[in-house]
Amino acid sequence: MFKASSFGLMPCKTFLQPKSSIKTEDNGKVKFYHTKVVRNPKLERLQYNYLFPEISARELQHVKKYPNARVISLGIGDTTEPLPEVVASSMANYAHNLSTPAGYRGYGAEQGSKELRKAIAETFYKKMGIKDKEVFVSDGAQCDISRLQLLFGSNMSIAIQDPIFPAYIDSSVIIGQTGDVDTESGRYQNIKYMKCGPHNGFFPNLWETERTDIIFFCSPNNPTGHAANREQLEQLVQFAQDNGSIIVYDSAYAVYVTDGPRSIYEISGAKKVAIEISSFSKIAGFTGVRLGWTVVPEELLYLNGFPVINDFNRIVCTCFNGASRIAQAGGLASLSSEGFKGVLSLVDHYKQNAEILLETFESLGLKAYGGVNAPYLWVHFPGSNSWDVFNEILEKTHIITVPGSGFGPAGKEFIRVTAFGHREDIIEASKRLTSLLS
Amino acid sequence: MFKASSFGLMPCKTFLQPKSSIKTEDNGKVKFYHTKVVRNPKLERLQYNYLFPEISARELQHVKKYPNARVISLGIGDTTEPLPEVVASSMANYAHNLSTPAGYRGYGAEQGSKELRKAIAETFYKKMGIKDKEVFVSDGAQCDISRLQLLFGSNMSIAIQDPIFPAYIDSSVIIGQTGDVDTESGRYQNIKYMKCGPHNGFFPNLWETERTDIIFFCSPNNPTGHAANREQLEQLVQFAQDNGSIIVYDSAYAVYVTDGPRSIYEISGAKKVAIEISSFSKIAGFTGVRLGWTVVPEELLYLNGFPVINDFNRIVCTCFNGASRIAQAGGLASLSSEGFKGVLSLVDHYKQNAEILLETFESLGLKAYGGVNAPYLWVHFPGSNSWDVFNEILEKTHIITVPGSGFGPAGKEFIRVTAFGHREDIIEASKRLTSLLS
Numbered sequence: 105m106f107k108a109s110s111f112g113l114m115p116c117k118t119f120l121q122p123k124s125s126i127k128t129e130d131n132g133k134v135k136f137y138h139t140k141v142v143r144n145p146k147l148e149r150l151q152y153n154y155l156f157p158e159i160s161a162r163e164l165q166h167v168k169k170y171p172n173a174r175v176i177s178l179g180i181g182d183t184t185e186p187l188p189e190v191v192a193s194s195m196a197n198y199a200h201n202l203s204t205p206a207g208y209r210g211y212g213a214e215q216g217s218k219e220l221r222k223a224i225a226e227t228f229y230k231k232m233g234i235k236d237k238e239v240f241v242s243d244g245a246q247c248d249i250s251r252l253q254l255l256f257g258s259n260m261s262i263a264i265q266d267p268i269f270p271a272y273i274d275s276s277v278i279i280g281q282t283g284d285v286d287t288e289s290g291r292y293q294n295i296k297y298m299k300c301g302p303h304n305g306f307f308p309n310l311w312e313t314e315r316t317d318i319i320f321f322c323s324p325n326n327p328t329g330h331a332a333n334r335e336q337l338e339q340l341v342q343f344a345q346d347n348g349s350i351i352v353y354d355s356a357y358a359v360y361v362t363d364g365p366r367s368i369y370e371i372s373g374a375k376k377v378a379i380e381i382s383s384f385s386k387i388a389g390f391t392g393v394r395l396g397w398t399v400v401p402e403e404l405l406y407l408n409g410f411p412v413i414n415d416f417n418r419i420v421c422t423c424f425n426g427a428s429r430i431a432q433a434g435g436l437a438s439l440s441s442e443g444f445k446g447v448l449s450l451v452d453h454y455k456q457n458a459e460i461l462l463e464t465f466e467s468l469g470l471k472a473y474g475g476v477n478a479p480y481l482w483v484h485f486p487g488s489n490s491w492d493v494f495n496e497i498l499e500k501t502h503i504i505t506v507p508g509s510g511f512g513p514a515g516k517e518f519i520r521v522t523a524f525g526h527r528e529d530i531i532e533a534s535k536r537l538t539s540l541l542s
Numbered sequence: 543m544f545k546a547s548s549f550g551l552m553p554c555k556t557f558l559q560p561k562s563s564i565k566t567e568d569n570g571k572v573k574f575y576h577t578k579v580v581r582n583p584k585l586e587r588l589q590y591n592y593l594f595p596e597i598s599a600r601e602l603q604h605v606k607k608y609p610n611a612r613v614i615s616l617g618i619g620d621t622t623e624p625l626p627e628v629v630a631s632s633m634a635n636y637a638h639n640l641s642t643p644a645g646y647r648g649y650g651a652e653q654g655s656k657e658l659r660k661a662i663a664e665t666f667y668k669k670m671g672i673k674d675k676e677v678f679v680s681d682g683a684q685c686d687i688s689r690l691q692l693l694f695g696s697n698m699s700i701a702i703q704d705p706i707f708p709a710y711i712d713s714s715v716i717i718g719q720t721g722d723v724d725t726e727s728g729r730y731q732n733i734k735y736m737k738c739g740p741h742n743g744f745f746p747n748l749w750e751t752e753r754t755d756i757i758f759f760c761s762p763n764n765p766t767g768h769a770a771n772r773e774q775l776e777q778l779v780q781f782a783q784d785n786g787s788i789i790v791y792d793s794a795y796a797v798y799v800t801d802g803p804r805s806i807y808e809i810s811g812a813k814k815v816a817i818e819i820s821s822f823s824k825i826a827g828f829t830g831v832r833l834g835w836t837v838v839p840e841e842l843l844y845l846n847g848f849p850v851i852n853d854f855n856r857i858v859c860t861c862f863n864g865a866s867r868i869a870q871a872g873g874l875a876s877l878s879s880e881g882f883k884g885v886l887s888l889v890d891h892y893k894q895n896a897e898i899l900l901e902t903f904e905s906l907g908l909k910a911y912g913g914v915n916a917p918y919l920w921v922h923f924p925g926s927n928s929w930d931v932f933n934e935i936l937e938k939t940h941i942i943t944v945p946g947s948g949f950g951p952a953g954k955e956f957i958r959v960t961a962f963g964h965r966e967d968i969i970e971a972s973k974r975l976t977s978l979l980s
Binding site: 136137138139140141142143144145146147150156157180182183184185186187188189191192193195196197198199200201202203204205207208209210211212214243244246247249250254255256257258259260271274275278279280317318344345347348349350376377389391392393394403404405406407408409410415418419421422423424425426427428429430431434524 | 574575576577578579580581582583584585588594595618620621622623624625626627629630631633634635636637638639640641642643645646647648649650652681682684685687688692693694695696697698709712713716717718755756782783785786787788814815827829830831832841842843844845846847848853856857859860861862863864865866867868869872962
């Protein structure tokens with residue numbers, strides 16, 4: 105039977121067993137050729153598989169075991185609804201024009217097209233004073249997290265929310281900001297974990313948080329679905345100013361916020377302490393198209409007065425070569441007035457899904473957080489181990505969720521449920537969960 | 543007058559002067575708010591702007607100065623010819639289908655689609671025993687260089703060809719493998735520069751090269767246009783085996799090779815010592831579409847026997863989220879039998895351009911290298927400073943080239959000329975160069 109560790113994912117499997125044809129016999133023992141290159145000790149510190157490929161692997165196993173089951177995925181937060189016609193057409197036209205002399209384009213600017221940078225600044229940062237040139241178009245928020253880690257380097261101290269989307273921690277380990285993991289607690293040395301849960305309204309107790317150089321802050325939060333309100337963000341910006349820290353604010357789900365700030369730059373003074381990452385993935389259904397952006401204000405300065413934006417520009421030019429021009433054409437169309445209307449109706453669809461799921465869990469007497477200003481629900485199973493809950497739900501209802509401990513020690517009694525899905529799947533999932541849990 | 547440093551690019555300009563609105567007055571001196579975050583010392587080591595954005599900036603300046611001049615770019619190696627219809631259509635169809643329930647797709651596998659991995663293995667590595675799962679699809683070779691540096695980490699020793707495409711060195715500085723730059727020689731401490739020039743047939747003197755963990759090797763070479771022959775690559779693989787080193791073989795221009803190996807895996811034993819990076823950019827005109835790949839053989843093992851592929855897979859899953867699915871559809875179409883025929887005719891076009899340019903320089907009594915198995919010419923101006931040559935050509939003929947010293951100290955008497963261009967531009971460039979230099 106499956107035996108989960110109490111705090112996280114299973115130890116990393118050697119997913120490929122090397123079967124080299126180049127081998128020598130040494131006293132009867134087969135010896136493969138090894139280079140003399142020492143494995144990167146930072147990668148050795150990564151104790152677990154990356155969460156989402158692991159969930160995918162579990163899903164595949166389950167499908168093999170139950171080939172006739174209709175599996176419903178409320179696991180990986182992946183968009184399911186078709187793109188607005190105007191968005192898809194604009195990408196199709198752009199792609200098709202690449203076969204014509206007039207429409208062909210080679211390299212674009214590493215930072216993205218002027219038009220798209222302008223449209224992002226106007227759509228999402230109106231009245232906040234963000235300039236077009238402060239917007240760097242990318243191939244997605246996850247990739248930008250790693251580029252920001254390249255920007256920061258190994259000497260930075262960092263703080264993260266606990267629980268949190270694992271890319272911040274894993275990229276921090278990879279770049280060398282952490283020590284070893286404590287196998288007891290599942291926490292890495294040198295990372296400050298800011299615990300967020302029902303006890304503090306999912307907002308960290310800043311007065312007991314140590315100063316760090318960088319504070320990664322995701323709101324609406326993945327996985328808890330909590331969106332920080334204005335007062336909380338004011339506290340956060342004040343905290344960063346008092347400490348001279350840089351906030352990396354991940355607003356990939358901001359468009360799901362109905363009441364409250366959608367950008368850190370709505371808070372006065374944020375431009376001198378915050379970088380913002382965002383993405384078209386969950387706004388416009390671009391998970392497979394790949395498009396995002398990062399804002400680095402000119403006002404954000406290192407201790408020595410050097411502008412952070414200059415170094416980030418260098419990273420983007422050296423380590424990236426721009427997002428696909430076709431994806432950029434789609435991004436631009438999705439910010440047009442017709443496109444944005446279509447995009448918002450996708451968001452509405454997922455928000456209604458969230459409402460259905462929230463009602464389901466509440467009717468079962470379970471406490472589910474999030475789901476109002478975010479496409480995620482964070483469901484509490486007091487006293488349970490999240491991997492056990494994940495397994496039981498999968499085994500009995502053929503529904504994929506994500507075990508909360510995959511997001512950090514504070515998630516061990518929770519599962520994350522995504523509201524991304526076709527309506528009929530959400531309704532069917534609701535029925536199955538009701539019959540399992542009632 | 544323009545005054546070039548003798549070995550490289552101009553010192554990095556502070557391209558954005560921070561004009562913060564959040565400032566305080568301190569004894570009459572304006573003081574901007576600074577965070578307390580120390581700038582990454584590794585980025586501080588980068589002494590120069592990244593080469594290609596710098597060349598673009600020069601081009602813009604020139605256009606401003608001569609608004610009526612017809613500038614011809616033989617600078618940045620950017621494709622100019624339209625895509626084969628079948629390739630563009632397949633991307634257009636894929637994009638359009640994203641607006642239909644049946645055609646919509648969300649996240650793809652981080653490593654790329656199975657079909658594309660298989661097609662790459664079959665098209666480029668037939669009979670070399672490269673497996674589909676050893677092929678990792680990416681958004682381009684330049685991005686993969688940085689992901690490989692994340693894989694290797696800061697403790698690796700590296701060797702590079704001199705001259706060379708600057709991304710290897712710059713990413714090495716960013717990840718922390720180097721010491722400071724020696725401002726006299728323009729060389730970074732801890733990098734072993736393998737000088738390549740007419741004196742050694744553009745292949746490094748391996749017997750006098752110190753052992754390093756990693757050997758970056760680009761063939762056909764950017765900028766020199768030299769393609770290593772079979773005997774040379776056998777020497778290289780043997781050298782890596784003797785030293786237990788890992789070769790990172792950049793074969794982005796391999797399809798331009800008429801005679802000689804197109805992959806390091808054509809050499810026996812290479813799979814246990816080499817990673818190969820490649821790209822659709824120069825093969826299929828995908829510079830703006832963004833698609834490439836990296837091969838990491840299962841047989842490649844660290845000193846402790848751990849497979850390099852496992853760690854690279856982790857980097858790809860954590861720091862990348864897959865190439866755009868639309869670009870992948872285009873990649874797959876370009877490897878179909880009709881698509882590949884179209885793609886090869888693009889390559890032919892650029893190769894003929896190279897021939898015209900080669901003849902031009904030769905008729906002028908200048909020695910031009912490359913241009914046969916590569917889309918680049920490396921033109922020697924003995925005793926000259928390459929930035930001066932760059933400026934003179936630009937000023938007098940409105941042609942953009944690339945000064946050789948931008949590729950390393952060994953390039954200081956050379957300019958790189960690209961064969962990417964419309965035929966009429968190449969012919970016109972040839973005329974202008976003839977009247978300037980004859």
